[in-house]
Amino acid sequence: MFPLETCDNDGNNNLLKGTLMKTELLNEYIFTEIVMxxxxxxxxxxxxxxxxxxxxxxxxxxxxxxxxxxxxxxxxLESERQQVVALLAELNTDFSGFSEGCH
Structure with missing residues (x-):
């Protein structure tokens, strides 16, 4: 199923809003599954x-x-998250070079 583009009264495209809402719901679902x-x-x-x-x-x-x-x-889960964030901070690696050539 493809999302339909809709516009609000001001003519703003709601496709992005719908995509963000779906992403948020998916994130909540994944988070809930991990916790459970x-x-x-x-x-x-x-x-x-x-x-x-x-x-x-x-x-x-x-x-x-x-x-x-x-x-x-x-x-x-929060403790694990903090450990991962701390490890990433220790790495202090610049990953911007990995996206070169990908457009």
Whole structure:
């Protein structure tokens, strides 16, 4: 499906606005998926501990992903982001030469 160009009352093209909105939604979706993947791993860890503590199979299976799982996942993701940003700052590499000849 291709986005349709639309104009607002002032004649401004809304195609770019629509593209930016779709990009923002895609970014939110990707971010949410990453957070939920980390939170799911925390749930699995908790389930293993429950099994070791003698919880029933039903109780283990019905253990949900909690707000705390999500909170920890967000903290882990933020910590990873900070580490990557710090590493990039250490590199202090000028990548502008890589785009030469690409137009």
């Amino acid at each position: 993947e980390i939170a799911q791993a925390m749930r699995r860890t908790r389930q293993k501990q429950m099994e070791a503590d003698g919880a029933s199979q039903e109780e283990v299976a019905n253990t949900p992903i909690t707000v705390e799982d999500r909170r920890k996942a967000l903290n882990i």
